[in-house]
Amino acid sequence: MENDNLILRPISGPGELALFSGLPYVLNEELADDLGEGRRRADWLWVALRGDRLLARAGWWGRAGADSPFLLDIFDVDDNGADPDRVDVAERLLRTAMAEVVPAGAAAPKYLRMVPPDWREDAAARSAVEDRMSALARTGARPFVERLRFQWSPGTPIAEPAGRLDFRPIRDTEEVLSLMTRVLDGTLDAHSRDDLTRMPAREAAVKHYEDELAPYLSPREWWRVAMLPGGEPVGFVTPGRNAYNPVIGYLAVLPEHRGHGYIDEILAEGTRVLAAQGVPRIRAATDLGNTPMANAFRRAGYTDFERSILMSWP
Template structure:
């Protein structure tokens, strides 16, 4: 008999473990510990599937620290198809009861720490059956400790949000959204309009872990705002976050300049390993990461479903 329930305190943070797979078990437990400590999840958001006295699967609800409504699911261990379907149904029910209008999930290939999402074909089938659709087919990039810092673009001077306020970021981002190649932003614009989408993105970035001086606008020699750099930190890594280039600045390498700027900000803050991602169809952004010295390390599909 399969039962889906909240994990007991003694089952945290390990949840489901696998024999002879200490690297996976250790990394996953450390990741969940970080999520709990940062407020990205809560003990009552950690669900397990129990069958015949053993844990057969798990799923965890996730949100941005400070929010009371879960946004996504992480640490999905579906076990077999029946267990996976039951876990996804319970995750939807729990999130819906907490006021979530929709739910997201990301699937990275190849499988890697900290979530170790093995059996991607099974996961994709379960997500589709549960009503998830692909919101973005993306590429992930990273740099490591010891990598050379990208050259800073001396054509731009940077001013932080702490001096400028939010309005210039919203205005510039709305301008970049008129012809964005990113599917996530396209969906936001279709639903909320240019300014509404820009306001939502800036608000979302402000909720991420960052320092006041990290979010900046780059100005060219004439004083025209042409680029946005918004690096941040997640529970598992430092990230480039959000990069955008004004229409007037396209084709001049300013996306690379923004990635280089965000990288320098994070390295100066003590982070050596930095990650970033973009839509697979956003060729300009992909080139910017590559020119700034980043390497492709995974493909990421971002899923969403209404609740």
């Protein structure tokens, strides 16, 4: 599409990744691998150009080999010179690209963006975040949740077992689904709470398992059930590796056992499992509003290194 010298189009292929990477973002370094592994496609990576100047870009990510994307996780606006029409350009790019990328009749994938932990206090970072969110809002997107992203580094002390809990590997898929279903009672997680408005708890657990846990590249034997000495389950943790990092993917205490500090021991066990593999780091995340979980990560020596903002379309 060309209008007022503005060109809106997808990149032609790997040869234009340098063009697409002309705006800075941490995911730029992953683009070539993602494209090669089928997690991205050239027709999911769109640019807005005037001449050879990159004004904005939008990029979607999906499961390897999927026919449609799972997330809009790259959306940038060039603020050099503070062009007064930069938000208009970003909106036009997004509308044009979405019409081509999102299958007819399908729900638009959520938008996900990593931002500095102090983005509200840093004037430049705040302006960039607000420009992007403004363009997204004009297309109908609304804030969904802000999440804290944590990182554990090798050498950080791991609490010794307190002796209150025993741990064993999760037996099978049915056991993890049963536990995931039970912990949804009283959950503070925004994604889970949203799912529960549209489906039963068991269905929500299956959806989360299939979307997040099943694709892990690591052995399921790493996952742990926490038990009282008599064998009663208290909670569980799923340490693993996704396509990018070692992660604490799911960490939970069953409703009837909350409030006793078990979360610290369960997190320590999950951290211990991954640390034993000699990992270079461990990543984890929780909602900004999930104060108990965030505090557990901080007590365990995880640092808040980043935040993520999610927006969604009705």
